[in-house]
Amino acid sequence: MKNLFTALFALLLPVLATAQLSISGKVTDQTGAPLPGATVTINPANTTISDGNGKYQLSNVPNGNYTLKVTYIGYLPFEKAVVLTVNTILNISLNNSTTLTEEITVSATRASNNSPTAFTNLSKKDIDKNNSGRGFEYLLEQTPSTVVTSNAGAGVGYTSIRIRGSDATRTNVTLNGIPINDAEDQGVYFVDLPDLASSVDNIQVQRGVGTSTNGAGAFGASINIQTTTRHDTAYAELNNSAGSYGTVKNTVAVGTGLLGGHFSFDGRLSRMNSDGYIDRAFSHLKSYFLTGAYYGKNSVLRLNVFSGHEQTYQAWDGVPQDSVNAGNRRYNELGYINSSNSYYKNQTDNYTQNYYQLLYNQQITSKLSFSGALHYTKGYGYYEEYKNAEPLANYGVTPVVVGGKTIDTTDLVRRLWLNNDFYGLTYNLNYKPDDKLNMILGGAYNEYKGAHYNNIEWTQESTNIPPDYEYERDNAKKTDFNVFGRAEYHTGKVLLYGDMQYRHIYYSFLGFNAALNSAQQSVELNFFNPKVGITYEIDPHSNVYASLAVGNHEPNRSDYTGSSPQDRPKPENLKDLEVGYRFSGPAFSASINGFYMLYKNQLVLTGKLDTVGEAIRTNIKDSYRAGIEASAKVKIAEPLNWSINATLSTNKVKNFPQYLQNYDTGTLDLVQYKKTDIAYSPDFVGSSVISYRLVKNGEVAFITKYVSRQYLDNTSTQSRSLDGYLVNDVRLNYNFKIKGVKNVGVGLLVNNIFSKKYQSDGATYPDIEGGKVVNYNYFFPQAPINFLASLNLKF
Template identity: 45%
Template sequence: MKTSFLTGAALCVLAAAPAWAQGPALITVKDAATGVVLPNATVVLDGQPLPPTGGGQFEFTMGDGPHELRITFVGYEPLVRQYNGRPDSRYLDFGLKPATVLTGEAVVTAQRASDRTATAYTNVSKEDLAKRNFGQDLPYLLDQTPSLVVTSDAGAGVGYTDLRIRGTGTTGINMTINGVPLNDPESRGAFLVNLPDLASSISSLQVQRGVGTSQNGGAAFGASINISTLDSRREAYAESQNSYGSFNTWKNNLQFGSGLLGGHFTVDGRLSRIATDGYMNRASSDLKSYYLAAGYQGKSTQLKFITFSGREKTYQAWNGVPEPAITGDPALLQTYIDNGELSAANAERVRQEGRRYSYYTYDNQTDNYQQNHYQLHLSQGLGPDWNIGAALHLTRGFGYYESFRARRRLSAYGLENVVIGSQTISRTDLIDRKWLDNYFYGGTFALNYQPRSNDRFQATLGGAANRFDNEHYGEIIWAQYATTIAHRQRYYFNDATKSDYNVYARATWQLLPRLGVYADLQLRRIDYRIQGINNDQRKLDTRADYTFFNPKAGATFTLAEGQQLYASLAVGQREPVRSDFTDRPAGDVSAQAERLDDFEAGYRFNRADLRLLGPRTTLRLEANGFYMSYQNQLVATGQLNDVGTPLRTNVARSYRRGVELTGFVSADDKISFSTTQTLSQNHILDYRGVSYDANFNPIEAASRTSTISYSPALVSAQTLEGQPLKNLRLALLYKAVSRQYLDNSENQRRSLDPYQVLDLRIRYAIHPSFLKEIELALLVNNLLNREYVTNGYTYSYIGASRREETFNWYYPQATRNFLASVGVKF
């Protein structure tokens, strides 16, 4: 695939950058008494954390108007500076005095990677998220981060969305919010549709690729996403963002905060609603959420209570569309009809609706779910060198999806046949609801040692104890034919419980002036039980216990100012998810736990004081190589169960290896270009595919090396952003993904075509005297109006032709569409 046109555009525009030059300041934070640099300080400009540039430095750019710079570090007093426009000097040294008010960073520090941990990671600031936050789900706001691929069932980024990093979906991506696990403990998925507009409350976010550092929750097999919402602003504020766009998409939110009251107390909140008809027909979403935080800050104590909740109602779009709806092939459509995959009526709708076809027509074929989160966080200083972060949490989830079922066997629902005169009726139309009702609760802690007199050594002891109780049951709310049936009669019920305990110890030590070492040890224990009857009337009696030891180690070497080499080796082990146990064919062995040995090595270059394209140029480069060797990896087969969950199977040996290249160049914040390229090989060793002959006998293929499903060899993203006029910012965002196979056969007939997408973003800020800011923004998605597909599934069997037939279903994405927003800051 070609990405050179955007790169060329970037170079042309950068050549003109000197005319736009206006450089940011470089900040160095030190101990006021000893002069020791404090590279892990938190530097916040106007409520938004600044990422470190390396060597203990931070950079920022100020435009016109008043600004507040706030610097904090555990064990020190906060430092606050007010500016009106640019500072007088480009190089600013700040000294912090001992005895601080703790910040929320003390809680999340134990979860984050840094230049000392020798891992591959990307920090995403609140400002980065706000640039693209027009109402789409969080995965779409992270689309430009390395190795990341996004997809949307409804086609436009609202509703059920998903992401994969290095080919691994959310069941292998560990997500936490303020150190509390977000992934569903049974399915391991992180269903962000349950927390709409979460991005508006995020203060910072870090994506770790590979195994990463030890965290609470399941081991990461593709990545970790660590979310923090703990920061509070010292000044009172009120903000609102309102968006409207294609497919009748609406986003409205209101955010507010009290600032620091009486020197100790803060209150922050948000109310949000997002609604859309969806790109796919009848793929609507109605999403509501709130966020509320109340905190207390003392000399060495911070206590914060946070509650947030989301409620979603989405029309089911998880079936996707059949292949002939994409290709328009009438012969292929007839094959779907002949084999009962589509009725004649549905086939006619395929002809009429094309790629926006929706399988369901029942008016309440919806998913309905609510998730309430409660967190209590404590940060406590324990003298000048120690602090502890601890949290108690409760997540309450409940909801159902409702479905119309045509001509279902009564016996499949535990009902007797209906006898009317001489006629015996064994099938009926009915409407059912499948329910989840669960509680997830527990506690986490992290004890941090960070000597004030010597920043060469840092250590953390942390862990968590969590329990998950989940009831699965189904109800019949209507049936055309039935014997005596109770109102909302249950036809299956099973109860699942899962206990998860982990403890970890991590330390970094600057062994020599240029050489640092890192070690991280985690012990994790899981106890999982399922009892009851499944929806197919099978008895479920599952008991699984696991104990995992996951060591990690690494080293960093400083070549010169702003240049670093690093390497690490990490082990991750993980238990199967619920569907790996419940959806296996009768007689199949139980799913096995997975093991990953992850080797990462790379080079970083980070300088903010170069003179390449004008008075000041920032340049960041990174090349990261990875080799991920799996034992018993659970890979997607390409099929789904009846609620759209991918089915998986163990493969004995497999690997992912590749290189991630990232770069960023900025000319005085007036124009910038970022790029990321991932080139990888993702293979199963000794793979044996199975097909069938005309007599339904299985035919096992010869052993060979095959590509892992849903694992593209190329993932590329570029962003070109410039400020041609004061307060006006333009950005082009480009994404390219190579071919992805829907199963592990490496059969191009069962694959997703490569695709390239270009988006345009325009933002214009106004600063009237009666408001802090009004921002007008426009996002044009898929500017070139490409028809492309980001996800799908497949299955094969001996069809009506007495030959093996393949049936592909896809999730097409929206053609050109827009979202426009008005943001107001009071």
């Protein structure tokens, strides 16, 4: 099979065309001033960006008839039919748009082209090409230092991402500048927003501390997402996917275009279902997205209303290692009923989130603009689970006597509820008096109110408790205020960058008091996060940069609820040094970035238990990540392109204490490690995408991902690790027109074409039994060869 695919792929390599031409010129405004950063396209596979002097060049273009398109924020699009028979020079002058654009909605939290930080931008075209129906995180899988995994093994349902080894709790995610990280556990659950990708216009991924942003501090990376922006013409779109493991996605999207030169309305309705690769790991997902906007000459007002609902069978504990070793990679033990040797059908997670965003942009003067947003998110739902032989005392229930027999344990079904409200405002002022200086003042104030309560739905034994018996409740409130100022100053070929943020947090929760009794507790934190950097422009195509940034990060909910005031964990601190080089040309672009991330008081699991027996995290004084990220894109010939990136890193924790439960003695035994690897931090991550344009509107891509060994804890113990893996996919896309349909797009994504058996994530729970360490490892096996076929119709 491998030889067959290799031979087939080799047949796709191009024969270099003999008549390759170029078109070049300069993009300016009506006054003749150059417009750097304008997007110039002659066909979907040949696009470039104008340089600092407004100059552009498109090379390796076969002779023929084309439509040259130029777009630039704040200016009307330009189109011109061109006939290429010889090398051509074409200068372009753009007219100012009569309406304001929405770029300033997210510009305050984004890095600019010359910012001294490591980032990757994904355009609408990049997103659509990979939007086959898998989880949102898979759109980012080919960005540097990124590892993506799926609980259900087939890419639908709960999916997660790590960037530079940092999980979602340390990755700041904003949607139109509004934070979407959970305020308490700080995770991001894109399963609650199924098919979000179909309503996204562009994404920027920053690695490291990055620029100041809203919400929880970026402690490893930040993901900034902008949803649907203006469509000037009316459209309707049907997008359907179907594939392995019962995976189906149906999407309907419509838009009015610009009405009367001022109004636009867009809507989307989606549903996604999958059986999952893991046993019973089904997903039933649905969502909608509605947006309307008013465009004035100097302002834009947009209202977004969107919602997502998910029901998934629980697969979040993974597959026991013994089952994987025995060949059953799909075994799911959650929901097992001992008494009937069967599984509970409603062992599910159920959650709904409704979002409301009111976004406003105002061009106050030619030099000063304002962007602000009001937002509200309502989330509610529960997960239901079957528990075997549970002690009634754990639920505040008095044992009962039936027929002379005392009942103090029972099988039961419980629901763990979360009902929360998140609301606030964000703002930024952008002052740009000339081409040399760009200043931003921004910030946000957000409040969160979360009710955690747990109910018993059913008991096997008679316990005399009422229906929906509530045995536990925790009401939490969190306020988060931040303000930041950022400036970029150009002097000659040098850009100087400065960024300062102040953040204040108040958090009230149910925890333990000094006497270790349950009581409402609170904590206040103040963070100062400065950042400085410099960029030197070598020429219009290349620059070098360096930056030093400080980030601070608060502990999460379980860190506080499981501790008393005298042993609360400290906030984490990160100092991030980034040094890099970037080159961008019409046929070749590349970057290399070195980073050193020094942590103080990083929070890690050690195996130690709190006063009620729950695993807790402990501050580790010293740990670090150091590495090199390199990426490149090369246009080998007109139909053949290659994108590649690789990260080589070392990720270490010093003086790590691990506590193991010793069941022989009933004690916790300490094992001290001097210097070990940070968990879930591979030394090498690399990816490659080789794409070949078979015909004018068709493309085949060969996609490769390699991730080296990952340790499941901080001890560098190989028996508690995930083997490295190399996985290959093939993606086919073809677009054509038929009468009455603007575009018909067909696609096929074949994942894991060589059926590599691998696990991309896992967990470990070691202890001591019979005088030796016993590992209880759980893995998340990923599916063998599987596919998703898609059909897209645009009207």
